[in-house]
Amino acid sequence: MLFGRDQEVSTLTRLLDEAREGRGSALVVRGPAGIGKTALLGATAGYAEARGFTTLRATGIESEAGLPFAALQMLLAPVRDRIEALPAPQADALRGAFGLAEPVGSDDARFLLGLGLLTLLGDLAEEAPVLCLVDDTQWVDGPSAAALAFAARRLRAERVAVVFAARGADEDGARDEDGSAAQRLTGLPTLAPTALAPDQAAAILAEHAPDLAAAVRARVVADSSGNPLALKELASALDQPQRTGSAPLPPALAAPDAV
Ligand SMILES: Nc1ncnc2c1ncn2[C@@H]1O[C@H](COP(=O)(O)OP(=O)(O)O)[C@@H](O)[C@H]1O
Ligand SMILES: [Mg+2]
Known part of the structure; x- marks a missing residue:
């Protein structure tokens, strides 16, 4: 979708x-x-x-x-x-x-x-x-x-x-x-498709990584700069405690090199 x-x-x-x-x-x-x-x-x-x-x-x-x-x-x-x-x-x-x-x-x-x-x-x-x-x-x-x-x-x-x-x-x-x-x-x-708006990026995450805590999702959305691949890769890179917000996130969720 x-x-x-x-x-x-x-x-x-x-x-x-x-x-x-x-x-x-x-x-x-x-x-x-x-x-x-x-x-x-x-x-x-x-x-x-x-x-x-x-x-x-x-x-x-x-x-x-x-x-x-x-x-x-x-x-x-x-x-x-x-x-x-x-x-x-x-x-x-x-x-x-x-x-x-x-x-x-x-x-x-x-x-x-x-x-x-x-x-x-x-x-x-x-x-x-x-x-x-x-x-x-x-x-x-x-x-x-x-x-x-x-x-x-x-x-x-x-x-x-x-x-x-x-x-x-x-x-x-x-x-x-x-x-x-x-x-x-x-x-x-x-x-020229441009960066996705934050609400659209959040919708992708809700589907792709529904287990992310709300605050974590917001961080991933912000750090992806509206790039759908960055969004998915950033979410996938988080471990279980980070996903639920019980462990701190990496200081800068910089976009991965591959993107
Ligand atoms: N608008 C979108 N909504 C949901 N998922 C998307 C959207 N655009 C891209 N994706 C997903 O993001 C990833 C990267 O998209 P892709 O089409 O491969 O990018 P590109 O071809 O520009 O490098 C893929 O997993 C793709 O399915
Ligand atoms: Mg392609």
């Missing part, structure tokens, strides 16, 4: 409703680690599934950030048989991403790859609306990110929605020779 994200969820569901009506578009959910980007993608996937969308997913993986087309291959694996129906130059470019032809290198070939992706998504959407979810875009390999952004910027009458999640540009993201993958999303509209 998502707390305090009604506005974000309605922006995302509107995107899907519009895509279903033939006004495709893309959105970048951008924010720091733990703020709830993956959770928002999950809510979007649930909404799409209930409405008969075909959902394709890819996730940037840090150790694969340097592997050209790793993310595109992940996204398109379930529909790779559709490549054959594309115009030959576009099909060739996409085959390269699957290791079935020479991977594309030239600008011309990259253009054909982006176009091929757009055509393939449009073809799929003839049967059912399509949602592409790309999580952790900061770790998507550069060529995949470029192709995805190219296609996403050109969505018009296709029944296709593309939603990226990415950390902020100033955070630790994968960097290849010409900048971070997340920076390639420039020009796409952004949705």
Whole structure:
């Protein structure tokens, strides 16, 4: 259950409703680690599934950030048989991403790859609306990110929605020779989930850690700065006496490094 994200969820569901009506578009959910980007993608996937969308997913993986087309291959694996129906130059470019032809290198070939992706998504959407979810875009390999952004910027009458999640540009993201993958999303509209209000954070804790004493809960809420992951991790780090308030809390419940 998502707390305090009604506005974000309605922006995302509107995107899907519009895509279903033939006004495709893309959105970048951008924010720091733990703020709830993956959770928002999950809510979007649930909404799409209930409405008969075909959902394709890819996730940037840090150790694969340097592997050209790793993310595109992940996204398109379930529909790779559709490549054959594309115009030959576009099909060739996409085959390269699957290791079935020479991977594309030239600008011309990259253009054909982006176009091929757009055509393939449009073809799929003839049967059912399509949602592409790309999580952790900061770790998507550069060529995949470029192709995805190219296609996403050109969505018009296709029944296709593309939603990226990415950390902020100033955070630790994968960097290849010409900048971070997340920076390639420039020009796409952004949705930036912000810190949760204290009452929403308290509601998450009431569900996630119902055993916390009221004063302890208030401290965890304050020290989490409205970051849902920090909230959960801070609560999990407390031992039994600390949870019930019978032992003192650590002096500063600083946000853990992982967040
Ligand atoms: N609005 C919310 N309400 C309840 N739990 C949330 C909310 N947002 C995030 N969470 C939870 O907080 C944790 C971190 O969220 P996540 O989506 O993984 O963050 P991100 O992808 O931005 O790093 C997850 O356990 C997630 O389920
Ligand atoms: Mg995430």
